[in-house]
Amino acid sequence: MDTLDHIDLKAHLFQTLSNPARLKILKALENGPLNVSKISMATGLNEAKTSNLLKQLSYAGLLVCTKHGRKRYYSLFNPCLIDWVNGASSFITANMAQKPLITLAA
Numbered sequence: 514m515d516t517l518d519h520i521d522l523k524a525h526l527f528q529t530l531s532n533p534a535r536l537k538i539l540k541a542l543e544n545g546p547l548n549v550s551k552i553s554m555a556t557g558l559n560e561a562k563t564s565n566l567l568k569q570l571s572y573a574g575l576l577v578c579t580k581h582g583r584k585r586y587y588s589l590f591n592p593c594l595i596d597w598v599n600g601a602s603s604f605i606t607a608n609m610a611q612k613p614l615i616t617l618a619a
Contacts, residue, residue: 546588
């Protein structure tokens with residue numbers, strides 16, 4: 514049974530994951546730690562935006578940052594997160610099979 518606190522935490526998690534650029538970053542980190550430059554190249558985002566999004570994901574507790582010399586490397590706090598995010602594809606595919614037109618709420 515969920516308490517109201519847990520519901521709020523879940524809502525915050527979904528809100529954090531609702532940004533496509535943040536999801537791109539998580540996908541880029543699927544195979545292991547990367548620095549800002551590599552994440553930026555993998556996602557097509559500029560480094561300033563990438564840095565900002567990495568801070569948001571770290572603040573939400575989804576990423577870990579380690580320093581090696583002058584560079585910071587980011588990795589998933591819990592690798593099962595990417596499995597869960599990738600699982601959304603299965604949900605979308607199954608949903609589209611039942612209802613071909615999914616419209617996004619504005």
